[in-house]
Amino acid sequence: MSSLHNIGRMLLPIVVLSVGLALWELVVRVNDIQPYVLPSPYVVFQTLVSDWPVLSQSLGVTLLTTLEGFIAAAVGGIALALLFNQSKWLEHSLFPYAVILQVTPVIAIAPLLLIYLPQQTAVIVCAWIVGFFPVLSNTTLGLNSVDRNLAGLFQLYGASRLQTLRYLKLPAALPFILGGLRIAGGLSLIGAVVAEIAAGSAGSGSGLAFRIAESGYRLNIPRMFAALLLLSVAGIVIYGLLALVSHLVLRRWHESALGKEN
């Protein structure tokens, strides 16, 4: 029963996708809609194949930016959370600014960053700004949710600050950190795209988002769809990879990674 249920769960979204694509194709063909208005799925796929040299290069650029932004967000978020955890004084001074950075829409910050920073740096900073906050707040939450008695035990045995951090706080925070990273992965991609669009409008750049903007100006609608498709796939892959890492790291002990039977 349960395996049948699982197959159904995997199959249903695929069925929905196929039906949706078929309907889309049908509507375009029956009404004879031109590709510069709405390309059919087949034309989008054709464009993806024919434009692959251009698109794959842009995909590489965007992915690299995302990765750099993500790493900066992960390192920055975790490091800042560790600093805050060691010094309340520091936390009270800086945390409000982390929140301000988070709530100010990145699309509004991007043009400013492009003025003051070299373009490639500005794009990475954008990816970092949107990605670091979930890592920071989740790590902070994790570091603060250490079992009180376990903390007492460390105190009883005279653990140093570093020992407490390494053997107690970090492992206890790990599920929270991984949750934060999972959110940050998707957000870094969004940050990279936003910055690329902002930069692209200034006349340079070659990431996927820039290709979308550029294709828009040239009314190359099929290529817009193809680039969009690649961005979606990239987002899904990033999320899937981070979820996999999280599962592999936590599977021996954390509730979230255990099957229902356990």
Add this chain to the structure above:
Amino acid sequence: MSETNIDAAGLAVRLRAVTKTYDSGVTALGPLDLDIAKGEFVSLLGPSGCGKSTALRLIAGLAVPSAGTVDVSHRASKADGRHPIGFVFQEPTLMPWANVHDNVRLPLKLAHVTATEADRRIDDALAQVGLAEFADAYPRELSGGMKMRVSLARALVTDPDILLLDEPFAALDEITRFRLNNDLLDLWRKLHKTVIFVTHSVFESVYLSQRVIVMTARPGRLAREFRVTTSEPRGEEFRTSAEYAAHCREVSSALTPSYSGQRSA
């Protein structure tokens, strides 16, 4: 600080006029005077919130008294990873990310004991609580009673002089609790440790201890104390004996004022 040397007096723990008042202004404990001899098995018995756990935390050094002095005998040197005090909480308080072996290893790791020496001691401690085969298991794979045994092994691995147990078996079913009671008594007889056992069960305190200290409702003070003298070793026959029942009745009657005296208790 203390009038005479605590070791010379043969004491493991000595409390003098100890009080604990929390920041909120609530006085949880005291003033309390308490002498616990080396090798003694003592229970602190009282209603919830009477400060018995607070007393244990003060002895462990996990909290600082608001007034009075707490003296604890420190015979064991810390250098070889021995620690004078072992503490078992009401919850097993294990690290879920570490297996049984690594959980028990924790106090030794914090004391920088070498791996080979640590392994030998961990094996000993696990054997003592009957979990030798479960070294590689993770806490979630164990039953409540087994987790408590791991917690006990972790407390024993530093070879402490004093074992502090804070309602360790309160969350377990009765069958498991009885078995762990017997195992704890065996360990105490074999290892000659001082045991201070906090509980709110009259039956458990009488069954286990040489001396039962009944505490009043908040703020916790010494209400009465009882010596439970019976032929050792105790076993299941003692649990069903008339002598045991008589002791329990006596201790229960000493608890009654604290039930009726204060509604909030």
